[in-house]
Amino acid sequence: AQSVTQPDIHITVSEGASLELRCNYSYGATPYLFWYVQSPGQGLQLLLKYFSGDTLVQGIKGFEAEFKRSQSSFNLRKPSVHWSDAAEYFCAVGTDNAGNMLTFGGGTRLMVKP
Amino acid sequence: KAGVTQTPRYLIKTRGQQVTLSCSPISGHRSVSWYQQTPGQGLQFLFEYFSETQRNKGNFPGRFSGRQFSNSRSEMNVSTLELGDSALYLCASQKQGRDTQYFGPGTRLTVL
Numbered sequence: 415a416q417s418v419t420q421p422d423i424h425i426t427v428s429e430g431a432s433l434e435l436r437c438n439y440s441y442g443a444t445p446y447l448f449w450y451v452q453s454p455g456q457g458l459q460l461l462l463k464y465f466s467g468d469t470l471v472q473g474i475k476g477f478e479a480e481f482k483r484s485q486s487s488f489n490l491r492k493p494s495v496h497w498s499d500a501a502e503y504f505c506a507v508g509t510d511n512a513g514n515m516l517t518f519g520g521g522t523r524l525m526v527k528p
Numbered sequence: 529k530a531g532v533t534q535t536p537r538y539l540i541k542t543r544g545q546q547v548t549l550s551c552s553p554i555s556g557h558r559s560v561s562w563y564q565q566t567p568g569q570g571l572q573f574l575f576e577y578f579s580e581t582q583r584n585k586g587n588f589p590g591r592f593s594g595r596q597f598s599n600s601r602s603e604m605n606v607s608t609l610e611l612g613d614s615a616l617y618l619c620a621s622q623k624q625g626r627d628t629q630y631f632g633p634g635t636r637l638t639v640l
Contacts, residue, residue: 446626457532457618458631465626504571514559514622515584516629518571 416441416507420519427495428527435490435522437479437505446508447488448516449479453501461503464488475499500526530554532621532632540638546607549635553600553621559583560602561629562594565616574617577602578624606637614639 417440427433439445446465450458462473469481479490488505505519533552541547553560561584562574573586577596594604600621606613616636620629 448628450631455636457633458620460628460630463628506571514561514576514578514629515573515586516561516563516620517573518563520570 416445416509416517418505418507418517418519420503420505420522422522423520424523424525426525426527429497430494433490433492433495433499433524435503435505435524437488437490437519439486439488439505439507441486441507441509443509444483447479447481448506448508449473449477449488449490450504450506451501452504452521458504461490495524495526497526497528500524532619532630534617534619534632534635536635537633538636538638540640541609542640543609543611545609546605547609547637548603548605549617549619549637551602551604551619551621551632553602553619554630557621557623557630558600559622559624560596560600561620561622562602562604563618563620564588565618565634566612566614571618574604609639611639613637 419438449461506516559578561576576584596602616634618634619632622629
């Protein structure tokens with residue numbers, strides 16, 4: 415079965431600073447990978463996804479992520495964080511063997527200092 | 529195009545009662561998945577329906593059930609509610625196969 419680990423439960427960055435959120439997955443083959451963001455009391459909004467092809471994917475709101483097969487990682491990055499980026503971020507993995515079931519990491523809560 | 533809608537948005541029930549939550553997928557999407565989100569367990573997959581058939585089921589007791597109608601709308605039901613069922617229940621829809629799941633705003637269920 416697949417699993418996802420987000421090692422950082424909380425991260426605080428200053429506005430304008432760069433950001434990297436870590437995501438590691440466990441799965442024998444190439445998974446589908448997603449990053450979602452959740453604001454308080456809201457559902458999940460897709461930031462970006464990787465199915466195949468170019469391992470560096472661009473998403474909305476200036477986010478990007480890089481799939482590294484050798485490290486089983488799919489880290490999320492943003493060069494300059496805005497106060498409105500404060501939210502909880504979830505990495506998720508899907509696989510052909512699991513149908514449409516997504517397995518989520520525990521989430522990383524991002525706080526942005528002014 | 530309208531997004532995924534879930535009703536009601538908030539619900540308060542007491543232990544032992546049952547509850548039905550509703551999800552309307554994005555037009556054209558035939559797959560509907562349900563997830564439970566709690567502070568302790570995080571986001572967990574409940575089940576997925578495609579063309580009115582349950583295709584996949586997570587590790588939840590039989591008190592949790594669902595169905596899908598011919599118009600792809602889906603409902604989930606929780607019987608004999610327990611305090612631990614208090615959670616945000618999220619519905620997601622997708623077209624089919626390798627595709628993105630789009631999430632609704634969720635239904636916040638509180639069991640007293």
